[in-house]
Amino acid sequence: MSFVRSVIPEFEAANQKYAASFTKGNLPLPPGRKVAIVACMDARLDPAKVLGLEEGDAHVIRNAGGRTVDGLRSLVISQQLLRTREIVIIHHTDCGMLTFTDTEIKSKIRNELSENADHIAFLPFHDLRQSVLDDIEIIKKSPLVLDVPITGYIYDVKTGKLEKVQA
Amino acid sequence: MSFVRSVIPEFEAANQKYAASFTKGNLPLPPGRKVAIVACMDARLDPAKVLGLEEGDAHVIRNAGGRTVDGLRSLVISQQLLRTREIVIIHHTDCGMLTFTDTEIKSKIRNELSENADHIAFLPFHDLRQSVLDDIEIIKKSPLVLDVPITGYIYDVKTGKLEKVQA
Numbered sequence A, B: 001m002s003f004v005r006s007v008i009p010e011f012e013a014a015n016q017k018y019a020a021s022f023t024k025g026n027l028p029l030p031p032g033r034k035v036a037i038v039a040c041m042d043a044r045l046d047p048a049k050v051l052g053l054e055e056g057d058a059h060v061i062r063n064a065g066g067r068t069v070d071g072l073r074s075l076v077i078s079q080q081l082l083r084t085r086e087i088v089i090i091h092h093t094d095c096g097m098l099t100f101t102d103t104e105i106k107s108k109i110r111n112e113l114s115e116n117a118d119h120i121a122f123l124p125f126h127d128l129r130q131s132v133l134d135d136i137e138i139i140k141k142s143p144l145v146l147d148v149p150i151t152g153y154i155y156d157v158k159t160g161k162l163e164k165v166q167a
Helices: A008-020 A047-051 A069-082 A102-113 A128-141 B008-020 B047-051 B069-082 B102-113 B128-141
Strands: A035-040 A058-063 A087-092 A150-155 A162-164 B035-040 B058-063 B087-092 B150-155 B162-164
Touching (some): A035 A069, A047 A087, A047 B047, A069 B058, B035 B047, B035 B069, B058 B069, B128 B150
Parallel strands (some): A087 A150, B035 B087
């Protein structure tokens, strides 16, 4: 398999510690602050810390780039079944999605894994600000998403600050 | 629009506070602990707190149910471009995905939004343990995902504890 040391023993020790002082066992299923966040999976971005979220507050949907088209299934479930009524999008500086093209990753997969990934749209982007505007637009245009307030941000991984993206 | 009070002023105030004491401005792009987490978007589950993650540690992919098939694009990018070499899956008790069927949500959308969502697989499940096993299997079988250690957990929203799911 791999010579990298597994994170599992550390994760399980951390979880024991978390559970030992756990006091949030009676929270309801629907998010208390009625908001769904769509954010990049990037390791440096912790949406709960960045936005001051507590357990029970918000749905947090994350994927490579924080792309809303990839989060559509989750957003519809969030709104239709769990009654969120606001959406916040967070992309960030120094994003991996700025470093490759769809063609490049497909070539890499063909060369290194001998597999064809032509059926996947990897959704990279070359303009960070535009990527946020595009992702707001995708939600606004989707007939499956309710007409709710949507706010888009760029998170700066160097400063910890959010910058609002205005059209 | 909506009479619900927006979360934005509170989110921006929380972010100012976070940024004011921010010390993590020099982290590299690839996750330091070389792991990708796939977890449910549920508001009560904070993967960073549950697993003891710091900024920079891990990719966190989240969607309704923590379904790996929906996270495949992100997992491939995580492994191919940012060199993660372990996967952890977290589903949880009292999950919204246990409360509906694909047919039911499609009917709801047809009735309430007058829209057809037949092109979306909403991926609900009726057996929590089996959903974790299924999601491990999907990754193991995908030729686009490297053969890396995969661990699946059920998070108990009442206790804060992770339970490992063994096949």
